[in-house]
Amino acid sequence: MRKVGFLVLALVVVWMPYATARPPYRLQAINQFNLVADRGDVRTASCQYCHVNANGGAPWNPFGNEVRANFKGNIGDALYEALKAMKDSDGDGYADVLEVFAGTLPGDANSKPLVTTQFLMQSLEKAGGVDIYKPR
Numbered sequence: 001m002r003k004v005g006f007l008v009l010a011l012v013v014v015w016m017p018y019a020t021a022r023p024p025y026r027l028q029a030i031n032q033f034n035l036v037a038d039r040g041d042v043r044t045a046s047c048q049y050c051h052v053n054a055n056g057g058a059p060w061n062p063f064g065n066e067v068r069a070n071f072k073g074n075i076g077d078a079l080y081e082a083l084k085a086m087k088d089s090d091g092d093g094y095a096d097v098l099e100v101f102a103g104t105l106p107g108d109a110n111s112k113p114l115v116t117t118q119f120l121m122q123s124l125e126k127a128g129g130v131d132i133y134k135p136r
């Protein structure tokens, strides 16, 4: 019984880095969309920015599906093209790019900016427009 406990502990230690791995797509979105970076082990931007489940994978939320529709082999380009499409993926009245700019979730209709689309659009244009979200 003691050996089994040790084996389990050894497996947990060995697999720990994989359990806390940061998928490159999530890191790209954090960098490209100016999302708040992780603080230690605290994930500030979850996989649910694009996915339905907290651990990612299928299915995707409406914004994740928009990114997928624009994916041609490069996640940075797909994120940018999804914003350039000026769609309101979650149907909450705010285009995806305005939600990214406001810091709300473009794939969750329960998360939306508290200011008008007109105000956000003017602010985004002053900041440089959708091109501020070009891959880098």
Ligand SMILES: [Ca+2]
Binding pocket: 090, 092, 099, 104, 105, 106, 107, 108, 109, 110, 111, 112
């Ligand atoms: Ca939203």
